[in-house]
Amino acid sequence: MTIDVAITIRRGDFVRDIAIASDAPVTALVGPSGGGKTSALLAIAGLVRPLAGHVRIGGRTLFDAAAGIDVPAHRRDLGVMFQEARLFPHLSVRANLGYARRADPAAVAAMAERLGIAALLDRWPRHLSGGETRRVALGRALLARPAALLLDEPLAHLDADRAKALLLLIGEAALDLPLLYVTHDPDEAITLGAQVVTVE
Known part of the structure; x- marks a missing residue:
């Protein structure tokens, strides 16, 4: 899937031009913190207006901007996985997964097996580890059946073992749909075989 982005974004006093052109299965936006990577992802998702x-x-x-087109976020058909998992605290793991387009129980169960969280379906988010929380967030995004998946620093604050396991799952997801992957770590992009767009 082709990604063609050329935008000017403002966050507070920060103004930045971002350009992305890629038709790779995985595109990685790589650069240091504060460079505008997350802002670019939010703009693509429709959560920030360029x-x-x-x-x-x-x-x-x-x-x-020139044509006056601004498709609302909920109509862009993009799945988003934020740095913070943003699970619904009042819903179980099963209900969090099923929230995506009201996924049917069989699809939820299959996704939980695929992500290794089948034993956690009846737990509450507050009882999950960081790695488990990210797996639920990834599953919820995939169950929405988006046209593409946007991931913002999904391995942030995970220990090495949990980060490696989650990266393998993300790599498997890339076999099914295009990914835009934001990271400050070039090694993550290399592991995913991504086309790298560097933000300086």
Whole structure:
């Protein structure tokens, strides 16, 4: 799927031009903290409005300042996995997974098996480890059956073993749908075989 992004974004006093052009299965936006990577991802997702430019995913125009196009986030058909898992604290793991487009129970069970969290389906988010929480968040994003998946520093604050396990699962997800992967660690991008876009 082609990613064609050329936008100007503002966050507070920070203004930045970001350009991404890729047709790779995995595209990694790599650079140091504070460079605008997360802001770019949020703009692509429709959660931040750029000052100018365009966002086209798979040939579909999601934003074009000159043409007055700004597709609402919930209609962009993009799955987003944030740095913080953002699970619903009042819902069990099963209900968090099933929240995605009201996924049917069989699909939820199959996803839980795939991610190694089948034994956790009746737990509450507050009883999960960091790695378990990220797996639930990944599963919820995948169950939404998006056209593409946007991941913002998904391995942040995980220990090496949990990070490695989650990265393997993300690599498997990339076999099914395109990924835009934000990270400060070039090794993660290399492991995923990503086309790298560097943000300085």
